[in-house]
Amino acid sequence: MSTSHSLWYKDAIFYEVSPRAFKDANGDGMGDFQGLTEKLDYIADLGVNCIWLLPMYPSPLRDDGYDIADYYNIHPQLGNLDDFKTFIAEAKKRNLRVIADLVLNHTSDQHMWFQEARKGPDNPYHDYYVWSDDIQKYSGARIIFTDTERSNWTWDESAKRFYWHRFFSHQPDLNFDNPKVHEEMYKVFRFWMDLGLDGFRADAVPYLYEREGTNCENLPETHDFLKQLRAYMDEHYPEAILLGEANQWPEDVLPYFGDGDGDEFHMSFHFPIMPRLYMGIRQEDRGSLEWIINRTPAIPANCQWAIFLRNHDELTLEMVTEEERAFMVREYAPNPRMMCNVGIRRRLFPLVENDRRQAELLHGLLLSLPGSPVLYYGDEIGMGDNIYLPDRFGVRTPMQWNDNRNAGFSNAKPSQLYVPVIDDPGPYHYQSVNVEAAQENQTSFYNWLVNLIEHRERFKAFGRGDITFLHPANRKIFTYLRRYENEVVLVVANLSRSPQPVELDLSEYQGYQVMEMTSNVPFPVVGAASYQLSMSPYSFFWFYLVKP
Ligand code: GLC
16 A cells, blocks of 8 residues: 555546537537537636546547547547646646546447447457346346336357346446456556546446445455556556445445555545435435434544535435435425436535525535535536436536537537537526636626635545534534534534524533634624524535634
């Protein structure tokens, strides 16, 4: 294990961006690296520290690039390797790090390896994939893309066998029992790291191996492979990070941080906390949030959770109980079009019915709970979605820059765009929701968020501190201390639509001065009695406590 790491990721805010969706520089209707490079100042000005790039490789784009046809190039519509190198160099100039998606589990069926593999068992590539003559094999594995797939096996007419896939049937799983597959993946890893990446977001990691009699998730063999990859990273790229995507319960994610000494992933997404943030504000109760955080085991000191409100996928409801799922669907997906697989394909602002207070509250929590926040492009300006687009494209529409044609995203004909911009009449139309308008308006959500991010930067407690819940009698108030070295940060949030009183037990801090963080306004000194606050609907405070 490397001990020299600066642990930059523990204090970082990540910004997830689709190079297809951000800015089209060549007018072909799809974003590209040249466009993304032009917009780096915008990203830097947000105050984020690391960009997470969605897959940029050549691909038939049947899973928005997660179906890779060639690991060693840039999708031609996104540019070429030189454009990519320029992008990395320009990002570095602005102190922005960049991690990219690494898809280990599967390829596109268009990948040369699969095309060869299909020729039959004698082909040297056949064993790159997982084949069977019997579809009863690995029957313990669940189906993930329940909207489109009926089985994890698909018949291949050419090979005359079934091949294994955990996602779309056009995404055959690689066979990690084949050492050649490991070699190939190390090569891919080196290729991109040597181009200057700061690490990877490793896609769909629970599914690398299959074993009979298991659910084929989180297997020991999978961890062995990932640990070796990590050791390799530590040796050759000591400042880089691996961020794992394992949509699992916290206790099942724990092993992805290694065996107690943090020798596997530096970071893993915390999936189950996300739906509970949305649940909290509709139930007006802190219970499920406290429950999931209390259930989250401690992780090694050099590791970090990645937390998020939304991303490029559906708002997944896999990590909730049946009852909670029904509640979420009732509250947040009243129209069946809003559902996709086991989740909800809507963006943040539509989910909260465009209520600025709820959006602020959710960000106030996201940016102060344990972990490094990952923001999703467009949410910072309150972008809407389009539930009538297929699959998850409704939350992947073009970034809205201004009120010009195509929201300033592209000079192409509107009909040429990879998906249409949001232009339904109403609150989300790009003529009102766009970067230019958000920047001009001093009181916009965007400017509010940029300001909040600046304040978060002042306190290491946000990224590195522990968390202690206060338990005021009023359960509509979610409140906690984040402490790190000499810093004491107090967060108080009202999950309710109505004003709420709260009495906090801060006896431990008697005599401390309570300071509101974003304004430096002094609040009363903590006395012997309980500390009383009045909270307006969906409001929150970030305080820091100063020793007398
Ligand atoms: C991950 C991605 C998702 C993709 C899937 C298959 O879950 O987030 O977008 O469809 O992997 O690659």
